Amino acid sequence: MDKKTAQRSKHVRGTLNTSRIMEAASELFYLNGYQNTSMDDVAASLSVTKPALYYHFKSKEAILLACVQDAFDRFQGLMQAQALSAASGRDRLCVFLKNYLVITTGNFGISLVLSEPHVLSPEGRKLYVRYRNSINRQLMQILTQGISDGSVRTGDPTLTSYAIFGMFNWAAKWSPDKPEISNDEIFEHFMSVILSGIDGDTRPEQEGPKSGAAP
């Protein structure tokens, strides 16, 4: 019945399939960028040759879009796993951003965040923009709800969403280079900035010892 046939060489712990190709490709995409990663690179990292990839994917772009879709689906899965429709906008924002950070700092997530629409075909771009717009709309809706229920205080939710996405999308870019900074640290700090700001003259009751902030 089941034959794992692990008599292959190398660290190949399985047969070639779409998942393994996506993992290898996304790893290279996030290390070197999509355009700087050739199909030969992907193939070599899997110890196969290029046409083997084309047996499983019809194009290089198809691999990228599969990664995008996978990251998007995982994100939606995380969001649905935490049904918080009754919570305040601000609390939903926290959950949303936590999930967003988890996804976008993962390997597949970088494809979802950092793909340049320029490099995609018209159809691919359409799909990509659809995913991004869906996520954008969710954040907008959360912010709008927060404004309604009073848990969020901001002017234009559109500009606010841009500011928030900027912080987190950029984090997806540098976080691979800063493994010493954990996702939890990033999340806590960014949420603090987003929620409380950094102005030192307005002092909310968050008074603490002025201990040297260990620069």
Place this chain on the structure above:
Amino acid sequence: MDKKTAQRSKHVRGTLNTSRIMEAASELFYLNGYQNTSMDDVAASLSVTKPALYYHFKSKEAILLACVQDAFDRFQGLMQAQALSAASGRDRLCVFLKNYLVITTGNFGISLVLSEPHVLSPEGRKLYVRYRNSINRQLMQILTQGISDGSVRTGDPTLTSYAIFGMFNWAAKWSPDKPEISNDEIFEHFMSVILSGIDGDTRPEQEGPKSGAAP
């Protein structure tokens, strides 16, 4: 004879020179991305042929780096034009970010912000990273001063600088697609988020007339 005299932004219509090449190239870079812009594209947009560009620049990368350097120099010029060493960290932060936004949403600035180190040669990457690090250090220093003088309240200035750069660098990316949003709007809104945050439950005593009664 002239090795560093390239900062004249005169748009002499008619004669080809380094400035006009940089303008045309950066326009295409920010529209289509560096890698998706061929030297033939740049040449065509100037109604010349490719070798004409290579008479003025030794490589495609040299054009990009010239744009980066120009944007950096303009930024430094703006900063020095407003000597605020006596001001509080928070006020210097405002000036810094205003100037940063002006530069990075300009044509040349996009090269300074969005260039991917992958695409650069080792020497080019070194130069690019030096410019970026210089700017990063300035923001870090401003934040640190703000923490010292009490005008800024934040934990790790490094993470805070990442958050801030994320917002603004990302803005450089989408702002060309949203011409209806002015730089002033972006600046005011982002500064509001950075300084005050968006939490509706904590009421900083910034004389806010009660907005949205709490449930």
Place this chain on the structure above:
DNA sequence: ATCAAAACTTACCGATTGGTAGAATGCTGT
């Protein structure tokens, strides 16, 4: 064992593109 489909390889194509050689044209001072 047999055979067909699945999975993968070798070898190649065609288009793009950064960059160059060398000829042609323009410009400037004398």
Place this chain on the structure above:
DNA sequence: ACAGCATTCTACCAATCGGTAAGTTTTGAT
């Protein structure tokens, strides 16, 4: 007019890369 340099053009190369054709090996059902 002419020398001589500056500038731009025509024509081309070499490398890269996405993708394919066609053949070969592996797998699995019968």
